[in-house]
Amino acid sequence: MSSTKPSINTALTEWTGALGLPDFTAFNDDDFAAAFDAALAGDLADIEAVVNQHDVPTIENTLKALQLSGKDLDRVSAIFWLRAGAHTNEAIQALERVIAPKMSRHSSSIMMNPLLFARIDSLYEQRDLLGLDPETNRVLEKTWKGFVRSGARLDEQGKARLADINERLASLGAQFGQNVQKDEADWALFITDETELAGLPDFVRDSMRGAAEERDRPDAWAVTLSRSIIEPFLSFSENRSLREKSFRAWAARGENGGETDNTDIVAEMVKLRAEKANLLGYKSFAAYKLDDTMAKTPKAVMDLLEPVWDKAKARAAEEETDLQRLITGEGRNHKVEPWDWRYYAEKLRNERFAFDEAELKPYLQLEKVIEACFDVATRLFGITFEEKQGIPTWHPDVRVWEVFNADGSERGLFLGDYFNRQSKRSGAWMSALQSQHKLDGEHKPIIYNVMNFAKPPKGEPALLSLDGAKTLFHEFGHALHGLLSDVTWPAVSGTSVSRDFVELPSQLYEHWLTVPAILEKYAIHYRTGEAMPKALLDKVLAANTFNAGFNTVEFTSSALVDMAFHADGTPPVDPIKFEADTLRQLEMPDAIIMRHRTPHFTHVFSGDGYSAGYYSYMWSEVLDADAFKAFEETGDVFNSDLAAKLRQYIYSAGGSRDPEDLYKAFRGKMPTPDAMIEKRGL
Template sequence: MSSANPLLDAWKTPFEAPPFDKITPADYRPAFDAALEKHRAEVAAIASSTEEPSFQNVIEAMEDSGRALDRVSSTFFNLAGAHTNDELEAIERDMAPILSRHDSEIYLNDELFRRVDALYQRRDQLSLTPEQNRVLERYHTAFVRSGGGKPEAVKKRLAEISERLATLSTTFGQNILADERSWTLVLDSEADLDGLSEAQIAAAAKAAEDRGLAGKHVITLSRSSVEPFLQSSRRRDLREKAFMAWISRGEHSGANDNRPLVAEMVALRAERARLLGFETFAAYKLDDTMAKTPDAVRGLLKQVWAPAKTRAAKERADLQELAARQGDNIEIEAWDWRYYSEALRRERYDLDDAEIKPYLQLDRIIEAAFDTATRLFGVTFKERHDVPVYHPDVRAWEVTSADGKHVGLFLGDYFARPSKHSGAWMTSFRNQERLAGEIRPIILNVMNFSKPPEGKPALIGMDDARTLFHEFGHGLHGLLSDVTYPLVSGTHVSRDFVELPSQLYEHWLEEPEVLSRFAVHHETGEPMPEALLSRLLAARRFNQGFATVEYTASALVDLEFHLLPSADGLDPIRFERDVLEKIGMPRAIVMRHRTPHFSHVFSGGYSAGYYSYLWSEVLDADAFDAFKETGNIFDPTTATKLRDYIYSAGGRQDPHDAYRNFRGRDASPEALLKKRGLNAVDLATAEV
């Protein structure tokens, strides 16, 4: 597909990385059009073939098709998330329904489905490898769950629903970004800065400078900006103002109002489920996960909800008592929780975030993540400055194996900016596979840490450090992938299994063996004092009632939205409120992600699936125990099994089998409660 378009030409860059220095927004739409046309022709040739269906001329041909479209799409959508602008957002809105229509044309193609189904029905006679059998099964499942074989009228409506949902999802995400861009809390006076550390003040000054407000200080709606402010600011009025803005993103009348979008999406998802033979969208979505049923998800959430509420009630009473001792005649509200919780943590554990951050340099935590991977899996990281990147803040590392072979390219984009969507995520510009030769991955981690002033080190909090390890765990899942077929490469696994490699990786950060080496003072180079390290680790379970309640409430609201058999006349905010009232949501805690900005569910892939973080946490807590039981958190034998059955295996086997192969048994939920420090209570009292 040689042309004057850099997206379609051969990429003669190091590691064949995207040539960002040559790509302009004007290149994307022509590249999409050309790549779509090519993919349509490839699929048509597979569907219309007169040869007897075989794994090679159907499944492998499908896997080998659409490569130009994959390359254009991954490049475009990664920029649309991490460094967007008005031009890219317009293209994103245009392309969402077009790409959805294209997928529907493939998965609702009768001729193609017949060929896939013919192979599936005689799969036991095809002498397939286990991976090939898995790929065939996944293709057949994808066709059936998309409506393959349904009557024409049903397929037509399913395609319409998918197209509309794609548009709504794109708009939902762009509305959140627009709200985040448009709001800032300007701190005009010294009094406005009361309670903030020097590092926080410097970060607020940098945020102001980036927004053309040099000389002022600004708090943004990035979690790495607003949460530290809520923890530190002594100005209760400003805490309330920042908190209310934070939790009301997407909930304002006007162009960025996400409430009607939520109602329409829930209704469309319910209709799609009914057309495919399921009572609810949750039943449809969970049928293809480890959990399988809404009842299984509800059971897991119920198991932690009661002890979490009990713990949170005790935590709130402690905060109320602290406020009284300090002479603050207030009732603890949601915008107070983080402030008094941080004060109580200082009192109980002699910990101050301002004391901890100087030891948590971003560069050193990156090194810690890399070193952990080296000790577990033998891979090493060398920074490269010759790889084109899409923003000056992006860094690139070549990853090599213990024997010096190229494993992949890892990109890190760590700082918040107005052009970047909030949150943290892992994605890829290219996935590992062997079908088209030895294709090595290009993996990207995106975060939103506050950028320090020029010449100053980036200092992050412990939660930020966990986020970095979490996303790097996803990154390793992509980098270490060792499969033949693209469909099962890397993170292409069940939604409630995909968080296992990332959440498991977080455990190593909190081990003294890691922190004692990499938590060093940014000025003196001295390691974190042993006493401070001990206090930091002792406080790991502090405030876990709050953390578990805010997460579990979000998961329950997500589930209840998608258990609606229909959603005519749905008022999303009232529905959210009713669910929270029913489960007994503590008054001073707010969902971690309220409905109007719940991007995981309404612009991501976690609809009816936000529970999966907790489901995977059962696995990760149990999996880390496998290392603990050996007495060595880097035990080579256990690490080899972890790599072989989890990190490198992609989706080439059923996730239940993958975990059993690693652990030798199913996971035990008790490890989760132990990890969170939640005591068992009478679960019958849980109003779930």
């Protein structure tokens, strides 16, 4: 970056903070715009240097130079998108609406550059003669295919139209996510009459009190649309009218009319995606997206989802009958509605297994679950974690750990941002400030997890549900995929793998949470310090597949609607009607809704990440169920030989090889869905 531009704050691109982090105290929101402009210009200059050289294309002067271009842009982008998701405000959101389409236009200008593609194409055509190692060959193939899928072979008119589409989609995706975040942040149900809290355990009341205080209502308890509050409220509140009111608000995010309504955005996005796919020679957007995955085709996805859907509906019907029995037994005559399911499912769990979430939660302290995550990583992979205090980050709640290899050498950094706040989008995710690679020296990974757990009152521990603890393990599995990465090229580092393989390391890691040796050590009552009684532990394990029909219907309906939107060559004009029609054709149970309804389906419409790809959680689940079974078959879920293979072929390999080849190298064969269906209790 040029030193002749004093208005550019280089703290965004030259990271001088502790442990190699950015110095988060050295820049503010107003610095991003100028830094982006300079970094975008610098990236284009790097590309021009590649394009304008007279030497024949080589791996060194073309592929490597392309991979190493735009370092300043990588750094300012990493900080900005972290802020946009984890700690946003009106200034960041306004800039996001500008930056998203600008970044899209910038990417199109590079990926459609005919001279740059000609150099990559030349290398690709002679790749068998270059004596490339497997990883470099894989990067070359992925790079070439990326150019083609980005329109490099289109005529000038096609390129211009595709660039326009991509830019518009980027704008719409940013607006979609901001609308959902605003609906979630703005809605709260304040309760001032304590009798209306009937049925709510202390941990729910405490979370609601904290949420009310954050909204300047210390006189009240607040139901919010954060999953960490709304779900336990729906599970325990005896007040059916408040359950209904809260549930309807939760289900209607992004569909409330006015400026935050996402209906028209979805309609336009689906239409533009179909046009994009057609421009690139595909019958549908799903065909385009799946061409670069393990599944390959929409048919392969449906072959997985449809049999599971039928089993899930049958199981959910049995569960609904059981819930209806409880309702009738209370002398009530209403049918099971969506705002009733969680409430009566908790009662049924208590009846069937003699425990409910309220009894379990005191044993699942956030601090202990984090320790359990680290312990499993140490047992499997030999890495250790040391927390560092007093390091400035993007928010005071964020924690920092140094990660070390078994020999004591530095592995990387891990940061955790665990608590819900109004400035954070909902959900949980992993990302990287810096990815591991060795292309121009050793680059240590800087990986972070973001969660949305309810923040406890001061001095009290944060208590998690079992689902919350699984979420923490899940995202830490993603984090390990980044931390354990051991590749040369940044293009295949860490989670840079096909979408339906990326969930394998995360979902597989969840299995170790409920290993008895881990629960016995870390499931400690926050008041008494006593370990979870074996009787309760046995009940938890026995209830592992409780409510399986409900959970699978929630998920699979979302995946099927996602595919329906994107597998048809004629996208719908009215997405809400299309959602309803699709669910009716699927014979969706009336008492259950999609886990993510269309107007707030951020996986699919806030950007392009999981569009025509939500199925990938279940695709990866087929792999993770089989992979954990491999450990169980040895009689030792920490088997060192198998853990070494797991690290080598799954957690460290990134996208350096075809995912199917990697899985076979670990397991010896590809799995069938049987283990997954068994694991789900279907």
